[in-house]
Amino acid sequence: MTDTDWRARLLSDTPASRRQARLGQAYRGWLQFQRNRLALLGLGIVLALVLLAALAPLVAPHDPYAQNLARRLLAPSATHWLGTDEFGRDVLSRLLYGARITLMIVVLVALIAAPIGLIVGTASGYLGGAVDAVLMRITDIFLAFPSLILALAFVAALGPGIENAIIAIALTSWPPYARIARAETLTIRNSDYIAVARIQGASTPRILFGHVMPLCTSSLIVRVTLDMAGIILTAAGLGFLGLGAQPPMAEWGAMVSSGRRYILDQWWVATIPGLAIFIVSLGFNLLGDGLRDVLDPRKS
Amino acid sequence: MTPLIEVEDLRISFPTAKGSFDAVRGVSFTLGREKLGIVGESGSGKSLTGRALMRLLTPAAQLSAKRLAFDGQDLLQATPRDLRRIRGRRISLVLQDPKYALNPVMTVGEQIGEAFRTHHRVSRAEARAKTLAMLEAVRIRNPVRVHDLYPHEVSGGMGQRIMIAMMLIPEPDLLIADEPTSALDVTVQMQVLAILDDLVTQRGMGLIFISHDLNLVASFCDRILVMYAGRIVEECRASELHAATHPYTRGLLASLPRIEESRAELAVLTRDPAWLTA
Amino acid sequence: MIDIRDLTVTFGRGTQAVAAVRGLSLHVGEGESFGLVGESGSGKSTVLRVLAGLNEKWQGSASLAGLSVARRDRRFPRLVQMVFQDPYGSLHPRHTVDHALSEPLAIHGIEDANERVSRALEQVGLGPAFRFRYPHQLSGGQRQRVAIARALMLEPKVLLLDEPTSALDVSVQAEILNLLRRLRDERGLTYLLVSHNLAVVAHMCDRLAVMNRGVVVEEMAVDTLRRQEPAEAYTRQLLLASRGYDREVARAMITYD
Numbered sequence: 001m002t003d004t005d006w007r008a009r010l011l012s013d014t015p016a017s018r019r020q021a022r023l024g025q026a027y028r029g030w031l032q033f034q035r036n037r038l039a040l041l042g043l044g045i046v047l048a049l050v051l052l053a054a055l056a057p058l059v060a061p062h063d064p065y066a067q068n069l070a071r072r073l074l075a076p077s078a079t080h081w082l083g084t085d086e087f088g089r090d091v092l093s094r095l096l097y098g099a100r101i102t103l104m105i106v107v108l109v110a111l112i113a114a115p116i117g118l119i120v121g122t123a124s125g126y127l128g129g130a131v132d133a134v135l136m137r138i139t140d141i142f143l144a145f146p147s148l149i150l151a152l153a154f155v156a157a158l159g160p161g162i163e164n165a166i167i168a169i170a171l172t173s174w175p176p177y178a179r180i181a182r183a184e185t186l187t188i189r190n191s192d193y194i195a196v197a198r199i200q201g202a203s204t205p206r207i208l209f210g211h212v213m214p215l216c217t218s219s220l221i222v223r224v225t226l227d228m229a230g231i232i233l234t235a236a237g238l239g240f241l242g243l244g245a246q247p248p249m250a251e252w253g254a255m256v257s258s259g260r261r262y263i264l265d266q267w268w269v270a271t272i273p274g275l276a277i278f279i280v281s282l283g284f285n286l287l288g289d290g291l292r293d294v295l296d297p298r299k300s
Numbered sequence: 301m302t303p304l305i306e307v308e309d310l311r312i313s314f315p316t317a318k319g320s321f322d323a324v325r326g327v328s329f330t331l332g333r334e335k336l337g338i339v340g341e342s343g344s345g346k347s348l349t350g351r352a353l354m355r356l357l358t359p360a361a362q363l364s365a366k367r368l369a370f371d372g373q374d375l376l377q378a379t380p381r382d383l384r385r386i387r388g389r390r391i392s393l394v395l396q397d398p399k400y401a402l403n404p405v406m407t408v409g410e411q412i413g414e415a416f417r418t419h420h421r422v423s424r425a426e427a428r429a430k431t432l433a434m435l436e437a438v439r440i441r442n443p444v445r446v447h448d449l450y451p452h453e454v455s456g457g458m459g460q461r462i463m464i465a466m467m468l469i470p471e472p473d474l475l476i477a478d479e480p481t482s483a484l485d486v487t488v489q490m491q492v493l494a495i496l497d498d499l500v501t502q503r504g505m506g507l508i509f510i511s512h513d514l515n516l517v518a519s520f521c522d523r524i525l526v527m528y529a530g531r532i533v534e535e536c537r538a539s540e541l542h543a544a545t546h547p548y549t550r551g552l553l554a555s556l557p558r559i560e561e562s563r564a565e566l567a568v569l570t571r572d573p574a575w576l577t578a
Numbered sequence: 579m580i581d582i583r584d585l586t587v588t589f590g591r592g593t594q595a596v597a598a599v600r601g602l603s604l605h606v607g608e609g610e611s612f613g614l615v616g617e618s619g620s621g622k623s624t625v626l627r628v629l630a631g632l633n634e635k636w637q638g639s640a641s642l643a644g645l646s647v648a649r650r651d652r653r654f655p656r657l658v659q660m661v662f663q664d665p666y667g668s669l670h671p672r673h674t675v676d677h678a679l680s681e682p683l684a685i686h687g688i689e690d691a692n693e694r695v696s697r698a699l700e701q702v703g704l705g706p707a708f709r710f711r712y713p714h715q716l717s718g719g720q721r722q723r724v725a726i727a728r729a730l731m732l733e734p735k736v737l738l739l740d741e742p743t744s745a746l747d748v749s750v751q752a753e754i755l756n757l758l759r760r761l762r763d764e765r766g767l768t769y770l771l772v773s774h775n776l777a778v779v780a781h782m783c784d785r786l787a788v789m790n791r792g793v794v795v796e797e798m799a800v801d802t803l804r805r806q807e808p809a810e811a812y813t814r815q816l817l818l819a820s821r822g823y824d825r826e827v828a829r830a831m832i833t834y835d
Contacts, residue, residue: 013707013711013715014707014708014710014711015674015710015711016709016710017710018674018676018677018710020710021674021710021711021712025712191667192662192663192664192667192668193667193668193669193670195630195632195660195662196660196662196668196725196728197681198631198632199630199631199632199655199658199659199660200655200659200681200682200685200732201652201654201655201682201685201686202681202685203685206685210681211670214672215671215672
């Protein structure tokens with residue numbers, strides 16, 4: 001089929017199957033999304049991150065763990081595009097392998113925190129009463145702590161390491177999602193289509209999973225994407241403090257930490273990973289903004 | 301006597317993803333000191349026409365007309381300053397739902413007083429006296445008590461009376477009412493309309509009544525304009541509505557259920573695409 | 579078919595308590611179309627919601643086809659369904675028409691959903707082209723047709739209609755009312771129609787009850803309404819107000835509020 005055929009099929013007013021209808025909706029969303037230049041830039045950055053992380057073993061010019069003390073703290077050059085760090089390791093290669101870690105942290109945290117928040121929030125909002133009160137107080141307790149402090153406490157309790165850092169960050173990230181989901185559920189709960197589902201005899205799980213949650217996902221996706229920048233920074237913060245990824249792992253925050261001693265003369269050791277953190281956070285922010293305009297437009 | 305409103309070939313369009321959308325396509329009419337009803341369904345352009353008269357459209361809307369004048373004054377060329385002087389003071393607008401049109405964080409009295417003091421330099425005490433008199437004029441039993449209430453504390457019918465008070469206190473020459481009674485119960489509707497009728501007649505004002513309810517408009521107004529898809533398809537005196545000629549109007553009239561008649565099926569209006577271009 | 583005795587529904591507690599319905603009794607026979615007329619706050623929609631099982635706090639007795647509403651079981655959804663006023667709010671925005679129509683079948687384990695869904699669409703005058711559309715791709719009238727089709731998927735005997743055409747354009751109202759009448763004739767359904775519009779009730783119903791502030795003011799056959807012979811003053815006033823604006827009539831109605 002030609003290009004125009006595909007477009008016509010996707011944009012058709014009379015789809016012939018559920019799949020066609022869903023793809024059509026997704027395509028329309030994409031058309032709207034790509035009108036926003038900044039959002040496309042954000043998407044580009046995120047995709048670049050994913051690509052580079054996936055291809056790191058193939059693209060990295062050197063072994064990120066190979067030390068060469070004779071070539072320590074070299075400025076960017078033809079052999080080492082971004083210079084070397086205090087152990088003579090290639091900064092570019094470490095940056096690429098660090099991208100894998102960053103991506104892993106961000107994805108795992110999102111995969112853990114978002115579902116927890118969604119289930120807690122929708123159950124709380126829909127069932128109300130005692131369930132709502134108990135769940136919201138638990139949420140409040142987690143929300144009361146600044147996320148970095150709480151993450152520190154968890155890591156201190158569980159021991160340093162990247163897995164524990166992920167769990168710690170996830171545990172501090174879910175409360176806002178629960179709040180968002182609950183707020184959406186409270187509005188949705190009184191809708192006529194929920195009343196119809198009840199009159200049809202739908203069970204509560206069916207209503208929660210089939211009717212309520214699909215309506216919460218837009219705001220959640222937007223919030224999670226916007227949070228990713230914060231998650232990266234928290235992970236970097238933990239890494240900086242030596243509580244996240246442990247050496248010799250090439251995690252960006254840890255790289256900034258170990259490079260800060262040389263910041264005046266060999267600026268690239270700390271600054272390059274810092275820039276990487278900045279660019280990726282920015283990318284997620286722009287992507288999140290773009291998604292919000294498509295998924296959750298409240299302006300006319 | 302210069303007519304209050306002169307509109308010639310009014311066109312309003314909006315840019316959309318699929319090109320320009322023409323919401324109002326060449327509307328022309330004049331209005332004297334009378335009650336004119338503009339009837340149409342959703343999407344007919346009636347509300348836009350009403351707001352265009354006060355130049356209250358969103359910036360995205362593109363308005364053009366051969367003539368758009370209020371009491372002889374050209375509204376197309378008017379400066380924002382001129383328009384501000386006209387709005388509220390000489391032309392007022394009453395909207396459908398007082399829940400959304402009244403400011404929820406100001407008391408009723410404050411809002412009405414503000415409407416007055418925007419156009420007249422008077423002391424607070426004088427404004428308050430005027431407000432109480434106006435509340436009395438819309439038959440509110442206890443003006444002093446209602447003066448200090450917030451909009452959420454009053455019923456729909458009273459809210460609409462308050463809106464009318466607020467809009468008529470600067471003593472405008474023209475009142476545009478956009479579905480003013482659609483959100484009200486039928487008996488409350490009658491009361492509000494009676495108050496409107498009295499005030500409009502007493503003050504010799506012009507009234508444009510925008511509604512989807514053909515029968516109501518026919519019984520309340522002097523003249524009727526029927527709009528369909530951005531154009532006026534029928535213009536007649538209210539008393540002659542039953543003799544309407546355009547098939548759309550006749551179709552609407554035929555499709556309404558009536559208490560006195562017992563019909564097996566209601567005549568369904570079939571839209572003729574020719575109406576869009578005729 | 580529908581039997582309500584001494585129904586009382588109160589909202590709120592203590593000093594804030596408001597009695598939406600007070601001691602209401604109604605009886606609707608099988609195959610009858612009964613209208614419940616009243617202004618806002620009269621309690622008419624509350625009665626429907628109680629019968630639909632959406633309101634669970636009430637006193638009195640209510641039963642449908644002999645089954646008590648208070649002890650709802652799995653048979654209820656196949657006995658009574660409801661059509662709501664706002665076509666823009668009664669369809670789930672993320673579900674296609676197909677999903678909305680097949681869900682009740684899935685809940686009750688009814689087979690050959692595919693067949694039933696396409697037949698249902700046909701019967702409400704929508705072709706297969708509409709089957710996989712989303713609600714925002716439908717007009718108000720089309721959405722209401724989908725809502726009606728959805729209500730009939732479980733083949734109920736009773737249809738509760740809450741102002742089914744109030745939110746629709748005038749020209750669409752006639753189509754939907756005709757559709758409802760046809761469906762009732764074909765399937766022998768029992769209708770309980772709530773409306774503030776006397777003309778709609780007069781067209782659709784055999785008998786009606788007028789409610790005001792939670793009580794039934796008057797009950798009558800539609801003929802009585804047509805001959806302008808209601809007994810109660812409130813009903814007369816409602817009838818007069820429905821005729822459109824009349825200076826003298828309205829003047830007589832002005833009260834200080």
